[in-house]
Amino acid sequence: MRKQISSVQNPYIKELFLLKEKSRTRKRTQTFIIEGLREISLALNGGYTIKTLLVDMSILNEAALNNLLESAPFEIEVIEITSKVHQKLATRTTTEGILAVANSKNLLLETIEFKSENPLILVAEAPEKPGNIGALLRTADAVGIDAVFIANPKTDLYNPNIIRSSVGCLFTTTIATGTTSEIISFLKERNINIYGAALTASVAYQTIDFKKSAAIVVGTEATGLTNEWLSNTTKNIIIPMRGAIDSMNVSVSAAIILFEAVRQRNC
Structure with a gap:
């Protein structure tokens, strides 16, 4: 009973x-x-x-x-x-x-093992809003990328609002957390190209060859990426904008770039 x-x-x-x-x-x-x-x-x-x-x-x-x-x-x-x-x-x-x-799981960088020789990774620096984190995880699941790294996390990933907003994609994606320095070292040690979404010193995202190992790095909508990321990128990339504003929701920006990367890899 x-x-x-x-x-x-x-x-x-x-x-x-x-x-x-x-x-x-x-x-x-x-x-x-x-x-x-x-x-x-x-x-x-x-x-x-x-x-x-x-x-x-x-x-x-x-x-x-x-x-x-x-x-x-x-x-x-x-x-x-x-x-x-x-x-x-x-x-x-x-x-x-x-x-x-x-x-819960220990979401440590050292536990990450890639099945692909040319992994595609999303890195989010200091995301804070559960809704944005959930949307990023849904994007990662939809694209089918190899991993999501959260740099300098501000929110507990097992927050019920993240699980709810991700509709369970927290569990379908390989996730790791770490400091910005730790994640940069991890990527460089594995010769993974780092592409930072930024407004300055940037090239259009469509011009990048995403068929090679790549980490797409996005920052917060309010402040963007920190200088530590910007000084360690292989290239900074930008989504050309035609309207009056110069930024979009972080999950939308990530989706645009990631789906371009997948399009290139499937060609």
């Missing part, structure tokens, strides 16, 4: 609420919460370990739960929760009645 929790005052539920809300709790416990069937399935496919499923069976279909459990290569604890408890833990207004507690 499954364990059941009906009170939002249950100590375990209080602990999970902190896990949802507080980055320091996620870091301390090395766990985080995933919401939704698709996102949990993507996490399993991405090699994440799911410890516990919390299910509101007034919403979730039993067959869907069984299919998920059967797809896991390990046993997962299942706890039935009431709608009130589910609403306490959920971040979405419309959901499928299922949440998971998963072990």
Whole structure:
């Protein structure tokens, strides 16, 4: 018989609420919460370990739960929760009645191994807004690049809003974090060309040969790339603009450049 929790005052539920809300709790416990069937399935496919499923069976279909459990290569604890408890833990207004507690991964540069001889990488320097990070991860998934590196991260990547805005693409992409210096050293040691999206001393992105190993580096919309990146690029690149402004949303800019790189590689 499954364990059941009906009170939002249950100590375990209080602990999970902190896990949802507080980055320091996620870091301390090395766990985080995933919401939704698709996102949990993507996490399993991405090699994440799911410890516990919390299910509101007034919403979730039993067959869907069984299919998920059967797809896991390990046993997962299942706890039935009431709608009130589910609403306490959920971040979405419309959901499928299922949440998971998963072990986080150490997103270290030294764990990265490329399958391709000429990897294509997206580097985002100091992204802060969960929505932008999620959009960048969706772009990376759509393009099918080899990795995403986050330099000087300002936001915990297991923030529920990043998981939500990435629609689970956090789990479909190889990700690593590090300082700008560490990532520059990593790229240079592997002879990976560094192309920084910048307004100064730049050439049009279409003129670059992206068939070779390449890292596309984007900065924040407010300040762009720091001097440390700009002084270490193979070439700075720019998207020619025809309007009155000189910048776009960072995920849009990344998508334009990355899809050009993929177009060249598929020619």
